[in-house]
Amino acid sequence: MPFVHREHPELLRLQALLGGPRRCAIVTHYNPDGDAMGSSLGLAHILRAMGHTAQVVLPNAPPPFLRWMPGADGCIAADTAAERCRAAIAEADIVFCLDFNRPDRVGVLEEAVRAARQRVLIDHHQRPEIDAVAAFSDTASCATSQMVVDLVEALGQARLIGADAATCLYTGIMTDTGSFRFSSTTPHTLRVAALLMERGAVPDRIHAAVLDDHTEQRMRLMGFMLAERMTVLQDLGCVVLVLRAGDLQRFGFSAGDTEGFVNLGLSMRGIRLSAFFLERPDRIKISLRSKGTLPVDRLLADHFNGGGHVNAAGGHCEGPIDACVQRFMDLLPAHIQAHPA
Numbered sequence: 001m002p003f004v005h006r007e008h009p010e011l012l013r014l015q016a017l018l019g020g021p022r023r024c025a026i027v028t029h030y031n032p033d034g035d036a037m038g039s040s041l042g043l044a045h046i047l048r049a050m051g052h053t054a055q056v057v058l059p060n061a062p063p064p065f066l067r068w069m070p071g072a073d074g075c076i077a078a079d080t081a082a083e084r085c086r087a088a089i090a091e092a093d094i095v096f097c098l099d100f101n102r103p104d105r106v107g108v109l110e111e112a113v114r115a116a117r118q119r120v121l122i123d124h125h126q127r128p129e130i131d132a133v134a135a136f137s138d139t140a141s142c143a144t145s146q147m148v149v150d151l152v153e154a155l156g157q158a159r160l161i162g163a164d165a166a167t168c169l170y171t172g173i174m175t176d177t178g179s180f181r182f183s184s185t186t187p188h189t190l191r192v193a194a195l196l197m198e199r200g201a202v203p204d205r206i207h208a209a210v211l212d213d214h215t216e217q218r219m220r221l222m223g224f225m226l227a228e229r230m231t232v233l234q235d236l237g238c239v240v241l242v243l244r245a246g247d248l249q250r251f252g253f254s255a256g257d258t259e260g261f262v263n264l265g266l267s268m269r270g271i272r273l274s275a276f277f278l279e280r281p282d283r284i285k286i287s288l289r290s291k292g293t294l295p296v297d298r299l300l301a302d303h304f305n306g307g308g309h310v311n312a313a314g315g316h317c318e319g320p321i322d323a324c325v326q327r328f329m330d331l332l333p334a335h336i337q338a339h340p341a
């Protein structure tokens with residue numbers, strides 16, 4: 001089912017906001033993933049087709065496997081053009097906040113987003129804390145990109161979804177559902193995907209562009225991690241993957257290379273939680289994935305400055321990495337016992 005209907009009060013507010021040509025900025029989260037990029041670019045294409053202007057503003061640049069997306073070259077990113085990004089947000093009549101739930105998820109753009117004239121939230125993460133004139137939050141939606149399609153349909157503007165928007169939105173749904181396999185995938189998800197296909201999204205090309213374009217270094221780093229840096233806690237049903245700075249250097253790491261690594265742990269028999277620790281220059285990045293009713297967002301919210309969804313969450317902590325991993329390992333048995341399979 002679509003998450004929104006035609007008489008939804010927030011929808012009526014959004015409709016009024018978009019009553020005349022507006023200057024829109026669309027902001028998404030730090031380290032944008034396929035759904036962040038897909039929902040933002042997809043919405044930008046549709047807003048332009050409605051007669052508005054739309055600028056996608058990113059806290060930092062997307063990884064290489066998302067740079068082919070239609071409109072990606074028109075994004076501005078705060079890691080290279082912070083002042084331009086702040087100006088685009090300040091000048092906008094409406095700032096759309098897509099695929100994030102807390103102001104600190106946009107990094108150095110946090111103050112600019114807080115000071116924006118009007119915010120509209122479209123997001124599917126737990127416990128949204130964004131103050132908005134119209135807030136669309138649905139944790140049951142598999143992707144923010146799916147919510148954008150539902151909203152555009154409820155606004156009666158689905159005819160404006162062209163091939164570029166369809167390609168971006170399909171990419172967002174595909175990546176956030178693990179290629180339509182996570183339990184968040186519903187019959188409605190497949191209907192939305194079918195609509196997007198009818199509008200010009202080409203699944204085999206999108207899947208290949210996102211998933212079959214890895215570098216040799218990335219393949220070798222993945223093999224090394226599985227062989228040398230994986231701890232299997234069979235009794236707890238957990239896998240812990242750790243890549244240190246030296247490992248990354250050895251395999252010529254570049255941003256985005258470890259995307260999807262955390263999911264590898266979950267493909268092993270008997271495993272229902274996979275943890276991935278990545279040592280970056282400024283912080284240790286943590287990714288958790290789980291199966292079934294085992295939640296991971298709260299663990300990261302409570303202990304590692306993070307959050308996300310029940311089965312997929314991220315966070316970070318200060319180094320050193322071994323202390324960070326140890327702290328996590330110490331918390332793990334109680335957490336697993338509190339949520340038996």
Ligand code: 5GP
Pocket residue numbers: 029033099102105286287288305306307308309312313314315316
């Ligand atoms: P990933 O592990 O792919 O970085 O993130 C998994 C999910 O958790 C994504 O939906 C992402 O938006 C969310 N997430 C990742 N890092 C953070 C974080 O530091 N804080 C919060 N609140 N959510 C995060």
Ligand code: MN
Pocket residue numbers: 035036099124142143144176
């Ligand atoms: Mn998402």
